[in-house]
Amino acid sequence: MMHFELTLPPLLRRAETYFGDQKIVTRLPDKSFHRYTYAEFARRARALAVALQELGLERGDRVATLCWNHYQHLEAYFGIPCAWSSTPSTCDCTRTISRTSPGTPATAP
Numbered sequence: 001m002m003h004f005e006l007t008l009p010p011l012l013r014r015a016e017t018y019f020g021d022q023k024i025v026t027r028l029p030d031k032s033f034h035r036y037t038y039a040e041f042a043r044r045a046r047a048l049a050v051a052l053q054e055l056g057l058e059r060g061d062r063v064a065t066l067c068w069n070h071y072q073h074l075e076a077y078f079g080i081p082c083a084w085s086s087t088p089s090t091c092d093c094t095r096t097i098s099r100t101s102p103g104t105p106a107t108a109p
Contacts, residue, residue: 048079
């Protein structure tokens, strides 16, 4: 019997809790490697979730991504659904994301 939903927010917390110091290695399009830990990945995914909520993303809104299959896409894959959860964990966001006008893509200063 399961005691919680198998949704992405609990999976993100589990990866951070049990495998936080394990490395995620991604090969980038320029053939270099990007390395970071599951704890860093979880922090960045939650930062994306918080930023999307601040931009007004609500349950049912659609978010499209177009990027290579690397660490940034992984963060989006987890961060976007976490934005729909009622309260993503707060985190220390070092960059703010703002929308200049409706229909304009978000930018990070």
